[in-house]
Amino acid sequence: MRLNAMSVFSLFSIFLAVSHAEQWNSNYGHSISHAQAICHQLHKQIPSRVAFDNTTNNGKLAAAYQEATQRYNNAANADDVPACVLFPSCASDVSAAFKLLHDAPDVPFALKSGGHDWNRGTSSTNGGVLIYFRPYLNYTTPSHDGLSAEIGPGARWQEVIPPLEAINRTVVGGRYGDVGVGGYISRGGISYLSSQYGLASDSAIGFEIVLANGDIVIANKTSHPDLFWGMRGGSALFGAITKVILQTHPLGMIYAGTRTYYSNQTESVLGAAWDFLAGFKDPKAAITLTFIQAGYIFGLNGTSSWRIDFFYDGTDPGQVFDSFHSIPSVPTDAGVTDPVGITQYSKILNTIDVPNFSNRSAGFVSSYPNLPKKQMVPFLQEHLERTLNMTSILNNERELAFFEMAFQTIPVAFHQASYERGPAANTLDPAAGDAWWLDYTLAWANPKDDVRYTQALKGVVDNGPLMMQARYPDLKPTNYQGAVSNETQQLVGYGPLLATDAGVGQNVFLSYGDERYERLKAIQQRYDPRGLFYTQTIPLDNLAE
Ligand SMILES: Cc1cc2nc3c(=O)[nH]c(=O)nc-3n(C[C@H](O)[C@H](O)[C@H](O)COP(=O)(O)OP(=O)(O)OC[C@H]3O[C@@H](n4cnc5c(N)ncnc54)[C@H](O)[C@@H]3O)c2cc1C
Known part of the structure; x- marks a missing residue:
């Protein structure tokens, strides 16, 4: 019953998010003039940090303005034209903006770090104030002992990893180097290192945050501990991150690389991934298994393949990937070179994906318990086939760019590592058993398809979780031990939803369980009672009254 109601709500939320630009446009005459006034006040206070277009300040910010407004993973966001862009160089600059925005409830704003959110409008604004954390808040400063690092939200992971690698340290960060720290860390973040250290946000030691009223606070275990709890998984619901301190972890040379498999090997690759997950032995090992379908506009008309990214923290993975080695992969280099071998983390950060800057897109996530192999593998196959039925209909319309579905294996070790570093809003529960987090991405070319394709x-x-629940209501996941506490009972099964991969309207906060949901609401009431972060931005998710 609740799921149905939630689904209706979700569709409504998507519609609202996708038509975000139109909503603000309907108030355009009023909002834009007020937004312009706010921008002018901001420009007066910090002239070198505000641009109205690429000619402001004699064009000194032209390149930054171009990047801020045009470089989005979802190209639909580049349609939005902000009233101005603020390029903060410190928390006080952001504070100045919020002090003005707080008293201007009709003026929208957006926070943008790497610009990689799949969702429409969450890091762009049409007619509002865009706060872009690059180029100035892009830095990585290791502590003197190297055990932690201060990182600016505007940094991309490909900029964070190399200076840490130089001292044989690393952080739990993105698997794709172009993703930004700000969005990734505020939403959780899954990494190759997650089975050792949990979610990326689990390694956060503290945040510098600018609250809705402009106050600058430090949130950590002793200062604003409630905010610290909520920031990890709470997305951008309570404030803007202007600095994060992450615990670093040792890392030397690694064994990693990517193999491609034929699309008709679905049963074999899913079976091998199931074995890897249910019999998970070594937390230093990780894989990302992705089905990729290239669409008509790439001239490939539905050509598809499987890709597996292998990662091992160390140079000798032993037998940990053996279940995959027996599956014949598509030869590269005429079959001479195995693309998996000893390398450095910084070298693989840009090999797993390609930027999608010219396409419009949508992304969603779902979470499944890892049922016994006899049920799980056929279920995943059927779910993929049903999804491909949908994409082939869209591909016939000749607008599809590509479809990707990542089958992410989430072993108990990952949950355990998260649990040990909690508590936080998104802490995982090791007793809940093994899980799969499926991450779906659809990309297309034509703006007219935005709502329908999403x-x-x-x-x-x-439909996937409903299908599984109906078929196997009583089956428990592999390595299930019962939930650790009542609080996490609801994490067994179809939650939590990873916020970094979620779509607007996916009820991420409800997926954390009722107790945590209520706690998030209380934190929101305390730190943003006026609701700046969900009325003047498009939030990933909301906390209903
Ligand atoms: C190619 C690709 C690969 C990916 N790989 C992974 C992966 O391996 N693991 C994973 O977990 N996720 C992955 N993601 C998802 C990605 O982590 C999320 O989309 C994330 O939100 C992107 O962060 P960003 O800063 O680049 O995004 P942005 O679009 O800049 O921001 C995303 C959201 O974060 C908020 N935000 C931005 N800056 C701040 C700030 N300073 N303070 C508070 N809130 C802020 C924005 O309001 C917005 O809602 C991937 C995405 C893509 C496109």
């Missing part, structure tokens, strides 16, 4: 993808994503 809803088509959401439809198949929502």
